[in-house]
Each structure stands twice: as C-alpha cells, then as structure tokens.
Amino acid sequence: MSESILGSLTPSAIVRALDQFVIGQNEAKKIVAVAVYAHYKKLAVAAEGLEIAKSNVLLIGPTGSGKTLLCETLARILRVPFVTADATTLAQTEYVNEEIDAILQRLLEMAAGDTGRAASGIVFIDEVDKLKSRGGEAWRTSGESVQHALLKIMEGAPVRLRTGQYMDTRNVLFICGGAFVGLEDILATTHSYGYISTGGDDNQNILNRLNARVKPTDLSHFGLIPEFAGRLPIVARLQDLDRASLVRIMVEPRNAIARQFRSILHNEGVELVIEAPVLQQIADLAIEYKAGARSLRGIFEEMMTPILYVIPDRPEIRKVVISSLFDEPRFFAAKAN
Ligand SMILES: Nc1ncnc2c1ncn2[C@@H]1O[C@H](COP(=O)(O)OP(=O)(O)OP(=O)(O)O)[C@@H](O)[C@H]1O
Ligand SMILES: [Mg+2]
Structure with a gap:
C-alpha cells in the first residue's frame, strides 16, 4: 500500500x-x-x-x-x-x-x-x-x-x-x-x-x-x-515572492492564469497578446496589495472583463493586444482580403 x-x-x-x-x-x-x-x-x-x-x-x-x-x-x-x-x-x-x-x-x-x-x-x-x-x-x-x-x-x-x-x-x-x-x-x-x-x-x-x-x-x-x-x-x-516570480506565476504553471484566458479567447477564435510590461505592472500592483500571489488573479480578471464583454458580440475581432494595464486594449479585425 x-x-x-x-x-x-x-x-x-x-x-x-x-x-x-x-x-x-x-x-x-x-x-x-x-x-x-x-x-x-x-x-x-x-x-x-x-x-x-x-x-x-x-x-x-x-x-x-x-x-x-x-x-x-x-x-x-x-x-x-x-x-x-x-x-x-x-x-x-x-x-x-x-x-x-x-x-x-x-x-x-x-x-x-x-x-x-x-x-x-x-x-x-x-x-x-x-x-x-x-x-x-x-x-x-x-x-x-x-x-x-x-x-x-x-x-x-x-x-x-x-x-x-x-x-x-x-x-x-x-x-x-x-x-x-x-x-x-x-x-x-x-x-x-x-x-x-x-x-x-x-x-x-x-x-x-x-x-x-x-x-x-x-x-x-x-x-x-x-x-x-x-x-x-x-x-x-516559504519566502515572499518577488516581482519576477509573480510574473512567472501568471504565465508558467500548467494552469497559469494567462494560459487560461488565452485558451478562453482561442476558443472564440481570438488571439490574445499580453505584452511583457503588462505582467510587470500586475506584479507591482500585487506587491502593493501585500497578499502575495493571491491578488494576481483579481487584477488579471479585472483587466480581462471589458475584453470578454465585447468579444462575443463582435465576431469580426480576431486579435486583442494589451500593451499596458492603464491603456485601453486594442482590437483587430480579420484582415480584409
Ligand atoms: N509559489 C507559487 N507558485 C504558483 N502560484 C502561487 C504561488 N504562491 C501562490 N500562488 C498562487 O496564489 C494563490 C494563493 O496561494 P496559497 O493559497 O497557496 O497561499 P498561502 O501561502 O496558502 O496563503 P495563506 O497564508 O493566506 O493561506 C494560489 O492559488 C496560487 O494561484
Ligand atoms: Mg493557505
């Protein structure tokens, strides 16, 4: 046994x-x-x-x-x-x-x-x-x-x-x-x-x-x-997680939050691009909130909410790019042929 x-x-x-x-x-x-x-x-x-x-x-x-x-x-x-x-x-x-x-x-x-x-x-x-x-x-x-x-x-x-x-x-x-x-x-x-x-x-x-x-x-x-x-x-x-570790937590684990949202959007036929500075901004906010990696999900979800709100109504969108936590995401439609 x-x-x-x-x-x-x-x-x-x-x-x-x-x-x-x-x-x-x-x-x-x-x-x-x-x-x-x-x-x-x-x-x-x-x-x-x-x-x-x-x-x-x-x-x-x-x-x-x-x-x-x-x-x-x-x-x-x-x-x-x-x-x-x-x-x-x-x-x-x-x-x-x-x-x-x-x-x-x-x-x-x-x-x-x-x-x-x-x-x-x-x-x-x-x-x-x-x-x-x-x-x-x-x-x-x-x-x-x-x-x-x-x-x-x-x-x-x-x-x-x-x-x-x-x-x-x-x-x-x-x-x-x-x-x-x-x-x-x-x-x-x-x-x-x-x-x-x-x-x-x-x-x-x-x-x-x-x-x-x-x-x-x-x-x-x-x-x-x-x-x-x-x-x-x-x-x-266990140690306090530093900024680099917090960034890794969002992308690396098999069930990482960035992967989860990428596959949700993928399922809608949309490519999600989150540029590197965004992850660092989220990590910095999480450090301010002093709850370790626990705050990452909340901040991330909040960032994704407006995107998930519009995507299902706009089937022409094929790509979303987030460049900063503090700027609007950019939506791209399929290229006209
Ligand atoms: N080292 C880590 N690697 C990957 N994810 C982490 C790590 N630490 C925390 N997380 C993420 O943060 C969330 C909260 O972590 P966890 O519940 O393990 O914290 P804890 O140390 O038990 O805190 P508490 O003392 O408040 O219970 C986890 O669900 C996980 O998503
Ligand atoms: Mg615990």
Missing part, C-alpha cells in the same frame, strides 16, 4: 513535479519532498514491523506565498486523499473535537470511504500561528485548547467517527501552515550559534543557515505549546 504510494517517486522527482505548478520556493519544496518521501517510506518499513515515529511538517511563510498550493499539489502528485482545515475556524467553535472529527470524516470522503486509503492521506491545517496562547481567554475557546485537541490526532490516536467507523490517524501526515509574524524577532534573539566568530565565508553560510533554522523552542516562544511544537519537527520556510 505505502510502497505503491511512492511508486518510483524520489524526492527529486517530487520536486520536479511540484515545479510544474509551484513557482520558486525551492528550499521548501526540497524539505517537503524529503519529508513526504521519508513519511511514506516509514509506512512501508512499519508494515514490516519496525515502528518509526512520524514527523509532521510545519510550513512557515507569508500569505499568498504558496503554502496551500504546495500541499494540494503534493497530494495530487502522490494521489493520496487530502483535506485542508483552518485553525482559526477550529478556535472559534465550542465543539473542537466534533470539528476535528469532521476533518477526518472529509478525509474519508476524499478516499471514497476507503479507511485504508484515508489513513495514509494528508491533512493541511492552515493558520496554526493563530492558535498561540494569549492568556486571559476562556479555556474552551482558547487556541491552546485547540492545540491540545489537534495534538491527539497528530500523535496518532484512533478516532471514532460519527458514522461509527474508526479512523487510524497514525499514518496520516499532518502539515501545518502559518505566517508566524514576529518569529523573525524571536529567531534574532534566540539563535545560539551567533557568538561563534568565523573567518571564512563558507563557515558564515553554515552559521547563517543554522541561525535561520526554526527550533521547537522558538515556536514555544512564539506561543505554541511545547508538545504541539514538538510534533512539528520538520520546518520549511
């Missing part, structure tokens, strides 16, 4: 598959690829009788940097059932355990009711940074109580679902995500290698890497309970 999940996939093959959908974030891709590879290998080894503790993964990165996309794509590559849940939603309900059961229930649905398949699925829990303990809150609704509730399934406790079925969570891979605003400052004050002075650049690079490493103690400093932080030994960080 678990052997067949990986098939012939190696960590580098997983990264290459991710590359087709997720732009940049190379460090995070590598860490995650190795983590899932090791996870599904462990299941295979465990089937032979050797239990190895599970390592869940924490993705730290700003909003719109690709955390959810990375997990979704990963599950698609591995063809394992996948669900996402939002930690803030969990923190707002009085019935945390019921909500958590519902997450596992959805995982089972994604596995078409096959408990064996569901048991090797992936659960992505976003915004776990919002679960940090603040003190002064009622226990029932505090983020801390949610961490405790999540801990149980992350540790692998069997869960009895509403349907009466038992769900084995031992092999479910939990990936948690969050922006962890303020963690940088904690890292700056707690890194323990900084006092070593070095002469060479190489050593400095290694030190920089060690210093950038997020330790469970940093996470508890941030406000996660130590048991929860300890259940997330693998930490991958």
